[in-house]
Amino acid sequence: MSESVYYVYCIAESSAVAQLSADSLPAAIEEDAQLEWIVVSTLAALASRVPKITYSEEQLTEHLTDATWTAIRAMRHETVVEYVAKRVTTIPLRFATIYLERDGIEEMLTEQARDLQLIIEQLRGREEWGVNVYSDRTALLSSITSVSPVLRELVEQAEKASPGQSYLMQKKIDAMKVDEARAAVNRIIDQVEEKLKEQSDDGLRLRILKVETTEHGELKAKFAFLVKRSGFEEFRDAAERLAQEHQAAGLRLELTGPWPVYNFVTGFTG
Amino acid sequence: MADFDQIIVGEEWESTDLSLLETLDHVLNRGLVIAGEITISVADIDLIFVGLNVLVSSVETAHEVLRKREIE
Numbered sequence: 001m002s003e004s005v006y007y008v009y010c011i012a013e014s015s016a017v018a019q020l021s022a023d024s025l026p027a028a029i030e031e032d033a034q035l036e037w038i039v040v041s042t043l044a045a046l047a048s049r050v051p052k053i054t055y056s057e058e059q060l061t062e063h064l065t066d067a068t069w070t071a072i073r074a075m076r077h078e079t080v081v082e083y084v085a086k087r088v089t090t091i092p093l094r095f096a097t098i099y100l101e102r103d104g105i106e107e108m109l110t111e112q113a114r115d116l117q118l119i120i121e122q123l124r125g126r127e128e129w130g131v132n133v134y135s136d137r138t139a140l141l142s143s144i145t146s147v148s149p150v151l152r153e154l155v156e157q158a159e160k161a162s163p164g165q166s167y168l169m170q171k172k173i174d175a176m177k178v179d180e181a182r183a184a185v186n187r188i189i190d191q192v193e194e195k196l197k198e199q200s201d202d203g204l205r206l207r208i209l210k211v212e213t214t215e216h217g218e219l220k221a222k223f224a225f226l227v228k229r230s231g232f233e234e235f236r237d238a239a240e241r242l243a244q245e246h247q248a249a250g251l252r253l254e255l256t257g258p259w260p261v262y263n264f265v266t267g268f269t270g
Numbered sequence: 271m272a273d274f275d276q277i278i279v280g281e282e283w284e285s286t287d288l289s290l291l292e293t294l295d296h297v298l299n300r301g302l303v304i305a306g307e308i309t310i311s312v313a314d315i316d317l318i319f320v321g322l323n324v325l326v327s328s329v330e331t332a333h334e335v336l337r338k339r340e341i342e
Contacts (some may be wrong), residue, residue: 005308
């Protein structure tokens with residue numbers, strides 16, 4: 001490879017990665033280069049060489065505007081981090097962390113050793129699970145009438161009223177349904193967060209990238225939870241109970257994972 | 271990605287393929303931000319997502335990306 005720089009994927013403990021077979025590591029982010037562990041004392045960073053011409057500041061910014069280019073490389077990054085995270089406690093790095101020299105990585109591992117070790121201790125034996133909450137609007141609106149006494153009474157009155165009165169009451173009912181439904185969804189989402197936090201070490205509400213409507217309804221909330229491997233059954237059971245409890249209201253829960261702990265290492269900038 | 275599961279919790283258990291966007295969101299937007307000599311900025315990330323949202327709005331394109339990933 002002509003002039004190259006280093007792409008860094010993740011950091012783990014050197015004693016743990018020594019047990020990993022180098023042969024079975026997945027492909028690196030670019031061809032013509034192998035993944036290699038850069039070891040400094042108790043820590044190791046997984047890196048591979050990439051062409052300087054592609055990953056210079058200017059070129060990289062240019063490439064990132066190409067969604068296909070970025071998506072392919074993001075998937076390769078993911079494959080590498082996932083492979084390691086399944087086997088040892090891993091600190092996943094954000095996509096496209098580049099060092100010009102190998103020395104730079106060694107320096108970072110030396111200077112940040114204490115903080116990195118601390119993060120590893122917090123993550124040991126834990127995985128990240130995603131929870132998505134979907135709401136089916138039709139099911140929710142129809143069930144809202146049966147659970148709200150005020151609404152039910154209005155519906156009964158509207159049935160007995162004169163056509164003109166009934167029309168106006170129906171307008172009021174429809175407006176109330178929407179408000180009640182929104183409030184119900186928010187209440188349930190808060191409850192999901194609270195209950196699942198009890199079954200995990202940490203929980204975060206994430207931003208929703210775009211309004212996603214699936215066969216399960218519209219995505220209303222996204223969470224990430226840091227869950228002990230040994231406590232996953234309880235976590236899943238709690239999610240199952242919440243799902244059953246709110247199914248009639250048109251709510252669906254979806255678990256995704258286990259992920260490398262992407263959401264529980266942010267905020268530390270070295 | 272192949273090893274990840276998406277589980278619909280409820281009356282039945284069901285595993286499906288994770289959406290490409292879900293995976294990309296994790297990889298691109300999160301993870302430890304360490305002071306590399308070159309790193310992407312937050313502004314870049316938002317820009318990437320504009321492109322990716324367009325990209326994955328087409329299922330065909332998303333499959334194409336995954337296929338390419340396997341071939342390359």
